[in-house]
Amino acid sequence: MLTIQIKKQLGTLAIETDIHLPEQGITALFGRSGSGKTSLINLIAGLLTPDGGSITIGNNRVFDSKQKINRPPEQRHIGYVFQDARLFPHLKVITNLNYGNKEKDPDQFKIITRLLGIEPLLQRYPASLSGGEKQRVAIGRALLSNPSMLLMDEPLASLDTPRKAELMPYLEQLTTEVNIPILYVSHSLDEILRLADQLILIDQGKIIANGPLAEVWSSPQMTPWQAEQDASVVLEAKLSHQHPDYAMTALALDNNLSLWTTRIDATEKTPVRLRIYAKDVSLVKQPSEQSSIRNILSMTVDSIEYSDSGDTCLVNLQAGRIQIKSSITRWAADELGLAKGQTIFAQIKGMSVTPKDRVPGL
Numbered sequence: 061m062l063t064i065q066i067k068k069q070l071g072t073l074a075i076e077t078d079i080h081l082p083e084q085g086i087t088a089l090f091g092r093s094g095s096g097k098t099s100l101i102n103l104i105a106g107l108l109t110p111d112g113g114s115i116t117i118g119n120n121r122v123f124d125s126k127q128k129i130n131r132p133p134e135q136r137h138i139g140y141v142f143q144d145a146r147l148f149p150h151l152k153v154i155t156n157l158n159y160g161n162k163e164k165d166p167d168q169f170k171i172i173t174r175l176l177g178i179e180p181l182l183q184r185y186p187a188s189l190s191g192g193e194k195q196r197v198a199i200g201r202a203l204l205s206n207p208s209m210l211l212m213d214e215p216l217a218s219l220d221t222p223r224k225a226e227l228m229p230y231l232e233q234l235t236t237e238v239n240i241p242i243l244y245v246s247h248s249l250d251e252i253l254r255l256a257d258q259l260i261l262i263d264q265g266k267i268i269a270n271g272p273l274a275e276v277w278s279s280p281q282m283t284p285w286q287a288e289q290d291a292s293v294v295l296e297a298k299l300s301h302q303h304p305d306y307a308m309t310a311l312a313l314d315n316n317l318s319l320w321t322t323r324i325d326a327t328e329k330t331p332v333r334l335r336i337y338a339k340d341v342s343l344v345k346q347p348s349e350q351s352s353i354r355n356i357l358s359m360t361v362d363s364i365e366y367s368d369s370g371d372t373c374l375v376n377l378q379a380g381r382i383q384i385k386s387s388i389t390r391w392a393a394d395e396l397g398l399a400k401g402q403t404i405f406a407q408i409k410g411m412s413v414t415p416k417d418r419v420p421g422l
């Protein structure tokens with residue numbers, strides 16, 4: 061467990077956190093510009109000193125104001141990847157990688173350079189690398205220092221769209237194969253959706269939501285981050301079976317619910333993450349016997365939120381732990397006579413699917 065219970069006053073911003081994170085997996089830190097994300101990871105890294113509190117990484121208490129513990133950054137065993145790669149320009153990639161890597165383990169070096177696809181770059185100088193390649197080297201250097209935790213501050217922010225796309229598969233691979241906690245600052249919800257297991261929302265220095273990604277995504281604290289037309293839920297599912305005749309795959313959700321999606325070539329029980337937009341979910345009192353829509357779930361109306369204009373509403377639906385949102389007009393809501401607790405059928409017209417195959421590795 062990773063515990064970050066700290067206070068820090070920075071000008072007018074008061075950072076105050078009480079976070080407990082699992083020792084594995086990637087936690088995204090998301091919030092507005094100026095909400096304190098970089099300051100928080102600098103406090104964890106030891107680049108800033110908290111006014112009070114404690115920080116513990118596994119069994120290692122790196123800061124404790126009462127016990128007067130304040131380990132310097134180099135004794136915290138934390139890898140830090142910045143927005144820009146910050147490589148030493150006068151050193152070859154191989155020397156950059158080994159900088160700070162005291163216990164040189166050739167096997168580990170091979171695994172990490174292969175994982176990041178940087179083996180062919182070892183004899184080159186940073187100036188000859190693309191932005192994405194530089195970032196891969198920076199990530200490699202951080203991992204080779206054998207850290208107990210990895211901090212990544214918007215590692216894709218300085219890259220253009222093609223370079224971002226180039227780096228993303230490496231990050232996905234990394235998150236599945238590295239067995240240390242990763243705290244990942246990002247402004248992009250799409251990036252977070254592809255990479256993170258946990259999500260922390262920070263606002264004006266305070267943690268306003270923290271938990272498994274799907275849970276936080278559906279929480280009311282998330283609403284301001286998604287424009288009305290982008291309202292969505294995230295569901296974790298497992299591949300159940302392939303359709304014998306059609307190119308479709310069944311996905312199993314909690315509560316014995318299942319959904320069909322276009323064929324995914326993966327084995328049974330492969331974990332996947334679904335994003336379902338509220339605009340892709342329509343509601344009917346009775347499902348018609350013949351419909352082109354394959355996915356129709358019986359749900360209970362949990363709450364109805366009307367838009368500012370009052371012309372549309374977001375209907376929050378529930379079936380056990382499964383939550384779905386539907387965006388409909390006020391007219392439709394009135395005709396359906398929607399009320400909290402009512403049973404209704406949700407017709408899901410589309411969804412996006414991200415494989416989340418977790419392979420314990422390094």
Ligand SMILES: Nc1ncnc2c1ncn2[C@@H]1O[C@H](COP(=O)(O)OP(=O)(O)OP(=O)(O)O)[C@@H](O)[C@H]1O
Pocket residue numbers: 070071072073091092093094095096097098099100
């Ligand atoms: N040493 C300092 N003294 C005073 N104010 C500070 C100090 N360091 C940071 N701040 C302020 O604290 C706020 C949070 O900064 P921080 O860089 O942590 O935000 P952020 O969430 O990472 O923002 P961004 O997404 O834009 O990178 C900012 O308003 C910043 O100006």
